[in-house]
Amino acid sequence: MLRNINLIIEADYAAMSKKAADIFAREVAGAPAGVFGFATGSTPEGMYAELAKQRADGADFSGITTFNLDEYHPIQPDDAQSYAYYMKQRVFDPLGIVRTNLPNGTAPDPVRECVDYENKLAIAGDMMMQILGIGNNGHIGFNEPGEVFAAQAAYVPLAQATIDANARLFDDASQVPRHALTMGIHAIMMAKKILLLVSGQGKAAILAAALTGPITPQVPASILQLHPHVTVVADTAAASAL
Numbered sequence: 001m002l003r004n005i006n007l008i009i010e011a012d013y014a015a016m017s018k019k020a021a022d023i024f025a026r027e028v029a030g031a032p033a034g035v036f037g038f039a040t041g042s043t044p045e046g047m048y049a050e051l052a053k054q055r056a057d058g059a060d061f062s063g064i065t066t067f068n069l070d071e072y073h074p075i076q077p078d079d080a081q082s083y084a085y086y087m088k089q090r091v092f093d094p095l096g097i098v099r100t101n102l103p104n105g106t107a108p109d110p111v112r113e114c115v116d117y118e119n120k121l122a123i124a125g126d127m128m129m130q131i132l133g134i135g136n137n138g139h140i141g142f143n144e145p146g147e148v149f150a151a152q153a154a155y156v157p158l159a160q161a162t163i164d165a166n167a168r169l170f171d172d173a174s175q176v177p178r179h180a181l182t183m184g185i186h187a188i189m190m191a192k193k194i195l196l197l198v199s200g201q202g203k204a205a206i207l208a209a210a211l212t213g214p215i216t217p218q219v220p221a222s223i224l225q226l227h228p229h230v231t232v233v234a235d236t237a238a239a240s241a242l
């Protein structure tokens with residue numbers, strides 16, 4: 001059973017990306033100076049490309065303030081593998097967004113950086129919509145499976161499954177940073193709306209576990225069952241186990 005979750009199934013990755021872009025752009029049109037939460041990863045790349053097309057057609061994203069979910073640590077912002085670099089190349093410059101926030105991958109005190117990031121988020125005001133992807137192990141942000149839901153922003157060791165999954169973007173797995181800074185579950189759950197994008201057969205089982213299984217920190221995304229306004233945009237392959 002799907003509780004509180006609006007599930008939209010699209011034929012393929014392109015259609016999923018277009019649908020998600022339309023939903024996001026409509027939200028920004030309704031709150032052009034609002035706070036929005038962004039994710040990186042492969043899944044939202046198509047949505048970001050769609051949004052860039054919409055900007056070329058006149059959509060205006062320049063008034064929003066953004067907060068990203070996470071960043072590796074340590075990593076330099078001009079490192080091509082950093083989320084800061086990804087966001088600048090794929091999102092901020094193409095969409096003309098200037099008020100941007102990411103956890104600082106060069107922070108000398110990463111624990112302190114988490115506190116500061118959380119404070120910035122709290123001061124920024126209501127987050128209108130948080131974009132999410134889901135890890136193969138059910139993580140959201142870099143909130144990895146564990147014994148408890150990690151409420152606060154945290155400096156976390158990456159799960160081996162995450163290191164293995166993200167190795168595709170590096171020369172080899174040894175290059176993947178072992179730690180990251182991540183927004184916590186509480187801040188994610190405080191967003192007024194959540195937009196979760198999921199693509200591909202490889203995510204089918206974990207998506208089904210997250211949306212229809214027990215709510216457990218072993219599957220961090222399962223907490224979304226308790227959020228009042230979640231939209232999941234999945235392609236047919238990702239939705240095939242639902």
Ligand code: F6R
Nearest residue numbers: 039040041042043133134135141
């Ligand atoms: C990225 C993030 C991660 C990804 C997840 C899925 O900022 O927070 O939780 O959303 O690892 O990644 P992809 O889309 O590459 O499968």
